[in-house]
Amino acid sequence: MLANLGSWGLVVNTFSDLEGTYLDHLRNEDHGNPRVWAVGPLAPSGGTASAAERGGPVSVPADKVAAWLDGCEEGSVVYVAFGTQAMLSPPAAAALAAGLERSGARFVWAARAGTAVPEVFEEAGGGPGLVIRGWAPQVAILGHPAVGSFVTHCGWNSVMEAAAAGVALLAWPMGADQFTNAQLVVEAGVGVRVCEGGPSSVPDPDELARAVAESVGEPGRERRERAKAMGTRTMQATTEGGSSYEDLEKLVGELSKLVTM
Known part of the structure; x- marks a missing residue:
């Protein structure tokens, strides 16, 4: 400063x-x-950036991620990613997995290598969602019509990419500016807090399940609409x-x- x-x-x-x-x-x-x-x-415009272009290995190719999302209803998928630095502790990962499963929502989880993910989740497209190890084509995922909400640590790049894509956020800030970023999106009406603290913080699985289900269900429709409107305004700002x-x-x-x- x-x-x-x-x-x-x-x-x-x-x-x-x-x-x-x-x-x-x-x-x-x-x-x-x-x-x-x-x-x-x-x-990046158009959501075309691939994992390979981001410079890291990926367990599920971008075209397979797109094909999986193509089979989901509009706004029905929750995308989960916490950036490149934070790796959830085993208890936090277990609570997140339980919350996702209990929500009944479809999801794409970009999990860092070493994150403890239930084996059933690892089955590519065979379980309740899709798990990506390594770099995920985040811009393309957020830009897909099937994605309705984003569980995020609220790093600024992720916040900006979600804003540009018009996707609502489920905020789990973990450090530095992420707490004020989370507060900003909540005040803007396009986000809601689901947990906070470092990667060892453990959310209540039932509360998380409720928030996830609402984010892609009827209770979250107004927030999703506000997020879409913000996406339109970001386009207007840059044209x-x-x-x-x-x-x-x-x-x-x-x-x-x-x-x-």
């Missing part, structure tokens, strides 16, 4: 519709730097005339002045 205060400018992967209040605060000359540009969400589009043009203009000076 001290470096930000002393910097020439600040470029942020966000958009005004989501964080306008905070961007205005950063732009206040009494508190920060007026050169602040929100140019997000920065996410010509949108807030992020205009901020990027302003940034280019300022950089051009520096080059010509």
Whole structure:
């Protein structure tokens, strides 16, 4: 934050519709730097990024994930992923598995290598859901019509990718900025808390099952609709005339002045 205060400018992967209040605060000359540009969400368009393109091995090829999702009803699947750093403890993984199973919802679980996942879940498409080991084609999964909600640690990249895809979030923040990110999506009406704390935190399986079931059922319809509306607004922000589009043009203009000076 001290470096930000002393910097020439600040470029942020966000958009005004989501964080306008905070961007205005950063732009206040009494508190920060007026050169602040929100140019997000920065996410691959079209949802075509594959696991191989992300640079890691994967247990289920992207085309098989897409084929599995194609067989599911619209908005009926819960996607579960906690980023590249956090690995759930065995008790936490067991509680998550129990919650998913009791919810009755279909799911795609991107589990890090070493995560204790029930054997029945490991059967590719043969159990209640699909488990992916290694890199998951997250943008493509979130962009699939079958996906209705996302159990996430609320890392900022995941939040932005979900916002761009118009997918509601089930927040399980584990560290750093993830707690404030989770609070942000809850306040925006597109998320709900299901657990919090490090990878060793253990959610109540029954409460988690209820939240998961609601997220893709009728009780979660309003939240899903708000998430879809946010997805539309992210598209508007990044197209010509949108807030992020205009901020990027302003940034280019300022950089051009520096080059010509």
